[in-house]
Amino acid sequence: MRVLIVTAGSRGDVAPFTAAPSPEAAHSVFAAFLDELGEGVLSAAAAGTDVLLTAFGPAPLSRLVAAGLGIPSAGVYLAPGVPTGEFPPPGRPAGGELTAADNVAAGERTTELARRIRAEDGSAAVISFVTRLEAQRESHS
Template sequence: MRILIVTAGSRGDVAPYTGLGRRLLAAGHEVAVAAHPPFAGLVGGCGLDHRPLPGDPRELIRTRAEAASWEEARAAMAAFLDRLADGVVAAADGADLVLTAFGPAALSRTAGEAYGIPVIGTYLAPACATREFAPPGAPG
C-alpha cells in the first residue's frame, strides 16, 4: 500500500511521524511524508520518501510578527494556506491512504475526497489542551 503522511509545521510536528513511517515501511508499505523542504533530510534520513509542501513556517511566523496590521497578518496566513493546500493536493496524488496530522487535517481530507483516497486523522499529540497537556508555550 502507498501511504502518504501529511504533516506541516516545525521539527516537533514532523519528527514523530518519521517513527510511524518507519514502522509502516517495516510492515511492507511504501511510505512518503509530505512536509516542508527544511525537513527533507530528516525524512529521507529515515528511509522515507519526502514530498515537499510549499512554504516555510518560520518565514510565516516572521511575516506575521512584522505585519503592520491584523489584516496584513491574516493575508500572509491566507497566502501560506493557499500554497499549502496546493502542496497537499499534489502530494496526495497516487497515494492509497493518507494519514494526517491535526494542523493540515482539513486540507488532507479535501485532497482525499478529490482523489477518492481514505484519510485518517493520526494525531500523535493532543490537538486541544488538557489538564495533562497544556498548550505549547503555556507557562507552568
C-alpha cells in the first residue's frame, strides 16, 4: 500500500510525519514540493497513491487532489481542528492570557471565516487547478 503524507512548514510541522532527525533531512524529503506544492502533490498522488494523509496546513489542497483522483484521504492534525477551550486556533498570534472562553470564541470565529471563504465562488486559481486535476484524472482512467 502506498501512503502519501502531505505536510508543509518548519521542522515542527514536518518531522512528526517523517521522523527526520534534522531540518536538512526534513527539507530533502519535501524539496520537490517547495516551489510548486499543488503540482507536486497532484503528481505524487497520481503516481499510484492508495491513501493520502494530510497535515492541517495543506489539507484543503490535499483533500481536493484526493477527491479528484478518487483516493481516500484523512486529516492527521497536530493541533485541534475544531474550537477548543484548551488551545487557541492554529495560527493565532501569540500575546496575552486567553481564557478557555476566549479560545473557543476565537476558534468559532476562525471556523465561520473559513466557511464563508469556502462558500465564495470564482477563484480563478482554484478553477484552474481543478481543471488540471480533472484532466489528470481522465488521463489515468
